[in-house]
Amino acid sequence: MKRIADSTVRRLSAYLRFLEDFEGRGLKTISSDELARRGGTTSAQVRKDLSFFGSFGKRGLGYSVPELAVRLREILGLGRKWKIIIVGAGKIGAALVQYRGFKQRGFHILAAYDNDSGKIGRTMEGIPVRDIAQLERDVHKEPPDIAVLAVPGEYAQVLVNRIVAVGIKAVLNFAPAQLHVPHDVTIRNVNMAMELEGLSYALSNRG
């Protein structure tokens, strides 16, 4: 299959959110134009994005809201439950554990890991916090699909190495560090400092 741009996947994700909203409001069909208005893009963009995966609409009418939602979930791989572990049980880890979006979308958190004995053995929102030392053993017993990395920058590379070594192929990194992983591992970065600096740049360079 042709390689799809990250930006396209991100938009599909946004379209799905809008569709769920429309579905909740009882709407049956939706046009690319309306979807575009919601997403701050253009109708041509919406149609092009969808066209990479098939043709889901009816000319003159638009898209069936529930049908397109189903198709997008398929495309995005949301038909199944993904197992997640969270590495780092600090403030960010704690915020992630209680984030509603995870379960709503079929992401199931198995456990959180930390090296702080004050945290190990406790639970956060019902999720056990385990000793990072037993990461390898646990993963062997029940392999997670995705690891969320929420540790200080200086530990991030060492931990991602362990995560990769243990066979996990997808990482969501919250640490402010540029991590290096083999090409068969997908990594996405969320970097607040970088976003803030983007705003700083924008504020400094305007009239």
Next chain:
Amino acid sequence: MKRIADSTVRRLSAYLRFLEDFEGRGLKTISSDELARRGGTTSAQVRKDLSFFGSFGKRGLGYSVPELAVRLREILGLGRKWKIIIVGAGKIGAALVQYRGFKQRGFHILAAYDNDSGKIGRTMEGIPVRDIAQLERDVHKEPPDIAVLAVPGEYAQVLVNRIVAVGIKAVLNFAPAQLHVPHDVTIRNVNMAMELEGLSYALSNRG
């Protein structure tokens, strides 16, 4: 000035981080090639990124580490202190307040805002939590440069409207919602659900 791509600004931000690391290790000069290796990009990319703003290197030698760092800070607008408010004192807001990256980079948090009377009047890491009702009054007294929005998706648009109305021109949005703002307001989105779905897509579409 020519419009600079977001992707370029993000990379500049990354280069600055590497430079600070090199500086700490006492290195005096650095080549575009080394910078590229660190950032997972190419030396041509590094040089092109920098070339939009001037020519900072010495042929045959590379870039002076401290000098380039200074230049990047200037470019990114990090020479001054930016005032920030955090809207939403839930788990994410709490994680943000204690995030080291803020002060390290000259971002100064004035206050957090919430509508939960159990939180109002308390402090988090020394930052006062105030009633969201007094947002407008406070902002009038001491105008922040940037608002960080960390509230549930369903309140996000209403709150960003208030933020915009009060004259703030830069917003970092953590709410899983596509927000609409006037074109003179810069908004950056951090959306965990979207990143996770990107990973889900990647996992579903590989050999």
Next chain:
DNA sequence: CTTAACTTGTGAATGAATTCACAAAGACCC
């Protein structure tokens, strides 16, 4: 001083993503 080894800065070439623009197809009305 000359040569060899590096490394920048940048037009030109390539590649990728977005937008245009329009034929084709369905809906709706009379």
Next chain:
DNA sequence: GGGTCTTTGTGAATTCATTCACAAGTTAAG
């Protein structure tokens, strides 16, 4: 059924971002 109105799907055109490739500047060594 004919005419009008909508809206999709998609090649072609365009715009934007990255990579190439090399002249020119700098260092270092003999």
